[in-house]
Amino acid sequence: MPFSKIEVRRSRPPHEVQALIEALYQAQREALHVPEDDGQIRYVEHWPEHFAVPPGKTENYTYVEILLFPGRSQGAKRRLYEAIARRFGALGIAPADIFIVLQEPPLENWGIRGGVPASEVDLGFAVKV
Secondary structure (H helix, E strand, O other): OOEEEEEEOOOOOHHHHHHHHHHHHHHHHHHHOOOOOOOEEEEEEOOHHHOOOOOOOOOOOEEEEEEOOOOOOHHHHHHHHHHHHHHHHOOOOOHHHEEEEEEOOOHHHOEEOOOEEHHHOOOOOOOOO
């Protein structure tokens, strides 16, 4: 049940936005075994003057932040990074322009299914991948 955000500093047509969202979703399915139809991904466009680009990066600089339940192995995370870079690369974003951050708050810090801590809920899927 990752919550993901793609942040960019240049405008893209709707079909490109949807392609990036789908690429991130498919990378999560591939590497993390995210359940089907569990893609909660936001795409945020910033005005260039509101989003500084690190030195050596281009206008395609893309920041990806993923908030997810803890439990994935280092190997699964590595596969996720590689899958995102490969899929975004196919859409014209160079790997050097992709920055990915994973956030893994403990299950007791997630209020789900009407405000119940996720640590007290049978999630119905494996988090240990």
